[in-house]
Amino acid sequence: MASAFSHAFVALASGKALQHPVLTWPVLFLGMTCSIVPDVDVIGFYFGIHYGDLWGHRGLTHSIFFAALLSVTLTGVWYRQKSSAAKAGIGVYLFLCTASHGVLDAMTDGGLGVAFFSPFDATRYFFPFRPVAISPIGIGDFFNGNAVQILVSEVTWIWLPTIGMFLILRGLLHLGFDRFSQNGHGLPGSGEQ
Numbered sequence: 421m422a423s424a425f426s427h428a429f430v431a432l433a434s435g436k437a438l439q440h441p442v443l444t445w446p447v448l449f450l451g452m453t454c455s456i457v458p459d460v461d462v463i464g465f466y467f468g469i470h471y472g473d474l475w476g477h478r479g480l481t482h483s484i485f486f487a488a489l490l491s492v493t494l495t496g497v498w499y500r501q502k503s504s505a506a507k508a509g510i511g512v513y514l515f516l517c518t519a520s521h522g523v524l525d526a527m528t529d530g531g532l533g534v535a536f537f538s539p540f541d542a543t544r545y546f547f548p549f550r551p552v553a554i555s556p557i558g559i560g561d562f563f564n565g566n567a568v569q570i571l572v573s574e575v576t577w578i579w580l581p582t583i584g585m586f587l588i589l590r591g592l593l594h595l596g597f598d599r600f601s602q603n604g605h606g607l608p609g610s611g612e613q
């Protein structure tokens with residue numbers, strides 16, 4: 421895993437960069453939560469489930485299928501009274517937040533790969549480019565281990581590119597697309613927002 425902080429940071433920055441009116445703070449917090457949820461599979465270690473199993477770490481809960489299932493379920497239950505357009509926007513955001521977890525994990529330099537296509541295909545995948553230092557499971561281990569090395573790696577390969585993406589998206593919005601997102605929605609709009 422990359423650390424939970426980095427997963428949540430990517431989800432938050434992506435949501436803030438898009439500036440879409442449906443991406444309110446509660447939705448952003450839900451997106452940050454979704455970006456961390458796939459690692460609930462570590463519970464399986466305590467029940468004898470092996471890393472490489474269907475329910476093992478980086479297995480089903482890290483798949484595209486799970487991201488779709490989670491985002492559709494949350495949107496359908498939590499936001500069922502919203503308009504179809506709002507539900508679509510929130511659903512896509514929650515899907516991207518959840519799916520981003522596996523993408524980041526597939527860039528780490530340790531453990532097994534990510535079962536992106538589980539449960540249909542159990543193959544574990546890594547990207548060819550894996551610069552992110554693996555983060556230990558469990559927050560205690562994180563701070564006891566090579567925390568500084570991991571943080572430097574994540575800042576370099578996750579946080580800085582994410583900030584770069586954030587600035588580019590914001591720039592693009594200011595160049596021409598901002599009129600669409602600001603029309604009649606009373607966004608703060610002032611200053612750096």
Ligand SMILES: [Zn+2]
Nearest residue numbers: 421458459525
């Ligand atoms: Zn993970």
